[in-house]
Amino acid sequence: QVQLVQSGAEVKKPGASVKVSCKASGYTFTSYYMHWVRQAPGQGLEWMGIINPSGGSTSYAQKFQGRVTMTRDTSTSTVYMELSSLRSEDTAVYYCAREAYYDSSGGVAFDIWGQGTMVTVSS
Amino acid sequence: DIQMTQSPSSLSASVGDRVTITCRASQGISNYLAWYQQKPGKVPKLLIYAASTLQSGVPSRFSGSGSGTDFTLTISSLQPEDVATYYCQKYNSAPREYTFGQGTKLEIK
Numbered sequence: 001q002v003q004l005v006q007s008g009a010e011v012k013k014p015g016a017s018v019k020v021s022c023k024a025s026g027y028t029f030t031s032y033y034m035h036w037v038r039q040a041p042g043q044g045l046e047w048m049g050i051i052n053p054s055g056g057s058t059s060y061a062q063k064f065q066g067r068v069t070m071t072r073d074t075s076t077s078t079v080y081m082e083l084s085s086l087r088s089e090d091t092a093v094y095y096c097a098r099e100a101y102y103d104s105s106g107g108v109a110f111d112i113w114g115q116g117t118m119v120t121v122s123s
Numbered sequence: 124d125i126q127m128t129q130s131p132s133s134l135s136a137s138v139g140d141r142v143t144i145t146c147r148a149s150q151g152i153s154n155y156l157a158w159y160q161q162k163p164g165k166v167p168k169l170l171i172y173a174a175s176t177l178q179s180g181v182p183s184r185f186s187g188s189g190s191g192t193d194f195t196l197t198i199s200s201l202q203p204e205d206v207a208t209y210y211c212q213k214y215n216s217a218p219r220e221y222t223f224g225q226g227t228k229l230e231i232k
Contacts, residue, residue, distance in 0.1 A: 044223060044226040045159075045161075045223040046223065047212075047221040050221070059218070059219040061220070062124075095167070097167075100169075102172055102173060106154070106155075106173065107157070107172035108155065108157075109157035109169050109172035110167070110169060111169050113167055113168075115166060
């Protein structure tokens with residue numbers, strides 16, 4: 001079945017970097033864009049950016065420009081999200097999510113989500 | 124940037140009630156809007172895309188409407204399993220933006 005499986009929880013110190021992985025299975029990896037979304041404890045969803053697994057092109061939310069890097073490995077159908085210069089406000093669950101494009105309506109939405117990876121930033 | 128404003132931020136309703144959640148865009152976004160449901164401690168789930176199209180497998184008591192700047196998510200008859208936070212999300216192609224609303228927490232009265 002179609003699924004996204006993310007790497008496990010991380011604890012990092014302020015100023016460090018974290019790299020979260022998201023392995024796709026059950027579909028053609030290069031046919032769907034992938035996104036990263038985060039959710040701080042008790043807060044809403046925040047879009048971070050998108051990667052095209054086919055060519056590797058990326059686009060990041062302005063808030064994360066310069067601190068986030070999204071990459072992919074087509075040989076293992078895995079996308080990665082690296083966030084640097086971590087601060088306490090980056091403590092959150094990080095999700096990868098597949099973008100579905102619906103030809104008939106022109107709609108775009110996130111139809112498959114990873115299970116989430118908790119990243120805790122604490123000294 | 125186009126901002127998305129959901130209302131109310133929380134609501135409490137009785138089983139069987141008709142529930143409506145509103146999402147307003149600061150500029151017109153055509154029908155580029157999706158709705159998600161997130162139950163406590165769970166991963167978000169896609170309910171509706173293109174403002175009004177029900178995702179496969181989603182109960183028919185959920186419906187979406189709107190275009191331009193004003194959108195609604197309606198639950199025709201609230202069920203206990205609908206307790207969740209609901210998010211709208213807009214999509215913009217240039218520049219690429221996928222902004223979420225702040226969420227509406229729905230509880231059973």
